[in-house]
Amino acid sequence: MxxxxxxxxxxxxxxxxxxxxxxxxxxxxxTATEKYFSFNPLALAELQVAIGAGFGNRFSERSEYFTELSYIAKHPFYDMPEKSLHGFRFLAQYRYHFLQRWRPLINLGNFTKASRERNARHNPFIGVEFRLKPFNFTDKRTFFKSSPPDTLNSFLYKANAVSIGGAILFGETYNISSNGKWKLEVTAGIGGKVKIIKYKNLPVGYTPLFIRGGFGLKPPAIDDAVGMPYFPFSIRLKYMID
Structure with missing residues (x-):
């Protein structure tokens, strides 16, 4: 017994x-979330310069959300037709991470998150993005009215615009510092967007005159309310805060 x-x-x-x-x-x-701030240096070279920062939180082993808010304005070094432009751009993303194989730096049986991150060569993910960009601008354009016939040549107008879009993204994150605090993130994707235009000082009955041209390949004007594809691409610097 x-x-x-x-x-x-x-x-x-x-x-x-x-x-x-x-x-x-x-x-x-x-064992814990991964929170970070990010900065997109390529946004400073866009036709509409974007100045802002992002915040992300990887709240599980595979799931992460990311947001970015930027002020947009007419680029001071590009010769663009717009007389003035200002607004903001908001991005929201959900990301799904693919887990990578790893091995600890020292085989002590203590496989912590920090050691895993230091040993991972890269961290690929797929995500979906929503973007919203409202802005105000002024420009000159020819407007016409059919009844009674009339034309406004080089009319200086003011307008509000809202661009709404969505995309599928693919990206990777690389460690660029020994302690894992600084990372480099590269993302690219494909999506679509639509723009809504509202003229503020245009007389009643007038509509804008657009000259398409370019065999359909010419980029639409800033006040052309059309849907079109877009291909987001970014290189972000990330600083881990948690």
């Missing part, structure tokens, strides 16, 4: 220990 009791006690000990190890291993896969 004592032998059976001793055997039962030993088996219970091993079972409890195995459960603790399994639970500890599961917990160490992803």
């Amino acid at each position: 004592k032998k059976y009791f001793l055997l039962l006690l030993v088996l219970s000990f091993f079972k409890l220990n195995a459960q603790q190890i399994k639970g500890k291993s599961t917990q160490q896969r992803f």
